[in-house]
Amino acid sequence: MGEPVGLFSPQLRRNFVEFAVGRAENPRGRPTFEQQVADGRVFFGTPKTVIPKLRRVLEETRPSIYGIWGNDGKVSNEDARTCIRLLGQESCRQCARSARNWASRTRSS
Helix, strand or coil: CCCCCCCCCHHHHHHHHHHHCCCCCCCCCCCCHHHHHHCCCCCCCCHHHHHHHHHHHHHHHCCCCCCCCCCCCCCCHHHHHHHHHHHHHHHHHHHHHHHHHHHHHHHHC
16 A cells, blocks of 8 residues: 555655655646545545544554545535534544544553
8 A cells, every 4th residue: 555644755755845846746646536545545435434544544643633624626515514514523533532542542551
């Protein structure tokens, strides 16, 4: 699967800096939606399918900040509101609970 989400080699970080200042192409290229799903950049589905994927990324990377987009592209207002509600009431709540458990285990070790 490659590097965990958010972790880059020094060379890849340099490539992103070169891209950010306009001296290079995006090092990630232009992946299709399917490629982004396959390599873990995009998650979608029900809380039952998304929560394990989010937990895996959080447990493997232990980020201090993790950004989540509720929806992207052409999504109806009703679907966008449902997505945001499910993220807040289900997915993020479960992941926060997991993070607190990891933190308490780390402190007691």
